[in-house]
Amino acid sequence: MQTKPFRIGTRGSPLALAQASETRARLMAAHQLPEEMFEIVVLSTKGDRITDRALSEVGGKGLFTEELEAKLLTGELDFAVHSSKDMPTMLPDGLELSAFLPREDFRDAFIGRTAPTLSALPDGAVVGSSSLRRQALIRRRRPDISVITFRGLVETRLRKLEEGQVDATLLALAGLNRLSMTDVVTELMDPEEFPPAPAQGAICVESRIGDRRVLDLLEAINDRPTFDAVSCERAFLSALDGSCRTPIAGYAVCDGDHLTFSGLILTPDGRQEHAVQLDGRRRDAVALGHKAGTTVRMAAGPAFFSDWS
Numbered sequence: 001m002q003t004k005p006f007r008i009g010t011r012g013s014p015l016a017l018a019q020a021s022e023t024r025a026r027l028m029a030a031h032q033l034p035e036e037m038f039e040i041v042v043l044s045t046k047g048d049r050i051t052d053r054a055l056s057e058v059g060g061k062g063l064f065t066e067e068l069e070a071k072l073l074t075g076e077l078d079f080a081v082h083s084s085k086d087m088p089t090m091l092p093d094g095l096e097l098s099a100f101l102p103r104e105d106f107r108d109a110f111i112g113r114t115a116p117t118l119s120a121l122p123d124g125a126v127v128g129s130s131s132l133r134r135q136a137l138i139r140r141r142r143p144d145i146s147v148i149t150f151r152g153l154v155e156t157r158l159r160k161l162e163e164g165q166v167d168a169t170l171l172a173l174a175g176l177n178r179l180s181m182t183d184v185v186t187e188l189m190d191p192e193e194f195p196p197a198p199a200q201g202a203i204c205v206e207s208r209i210g211d212r213r214v215l216d217l218l219e220a221i222n223d224r225p226t227f228d229a230v231s232c233e234r235a236f237l238s239a240l241d242g243s244c245r246t247p248i249a250g251y252a253v254c255d256g257d258h259l260t261f262s263g264l265i266l267t268p269d270g271r272q273e274h275a276v277q278l279d280g281r282r283r284d285a286v287a288l289g290h291k292a293g294t295t296v297r298m299a300a301g302p303a304f305f306s307d308w309s
Helices: 014-031 066-074 132-141 154-162 173-178 212-219 224-239 282-300 302-306
Strands: 006-010 038-042 079-083 095-100 108-112 126-128 146-148 168-172 203-208 248-255 258-266 273-281
Touching (some): 006 014, 006 066, 014 203, 066 079, 066 095, 095 212, 108 173, 126 154, 132 146, 154 168, 168 173, 203 212, 282 302
Parallel strands (some): 006 038, 006 079, 126 146, 126 168
Antiparallel strands (some): 248 258
């Protein structure tokens, strides 16, 4: 019987803490355990400390996970809670994504200061975003406006917006929901026109492969539709060697035993794109995602990737 608290690793941002707290609450309810059986351990990551440059310039997605994963591998943490879209497609040997919480809304939210919608922004307006995907999608729809790199915590970006550094920004609706900050949203983006990042809106739990004590604990909160959808999306990313240097969008939707996947790759200027949509069985989620990635990579050709990798 477990007598020491389970140690839950997380970053220290308000959103990361909200996600870790939600995970703890679900585990407490599922296993009828008191709060003191779960210790939330906050770690600072390189991605948190470097805020003046785009992630693509300083190492990509692993910047938000390396410190947590190091503590997992030494046994100092029992499991770690992450935003799934921050996770590299290749994990360190010995670690796996063992559970996903029920997915939040995966749409992007537009937050306008000088106009309520992307289409209503005046010519020459400035939009801030740290995401190459969002930057490319903005340029695809509005090549007349300026897009600048805009990093920081949700609260920091909203403060910069209020100060007038930009006319608008975009954030994940899921994060705003978890922070009870949806009142700032002025437009919800249609995922068919402005598709989300793969795995957006899903909280994942990373743990050691084969640690039955932890895996049995986490199984009770694992949401299978989210697990299958995100596994499909991550397979799509993996087939494209997706990282923070590549504008890639994609989302899967489960309906009973059926799964539908829509994917898109773009050049950073938004002028070229290749889309794919596949349907299949949920049990084949990973194979479908890989097939979608391979299909779009072959359609685009090597030159497409060499120009923006």
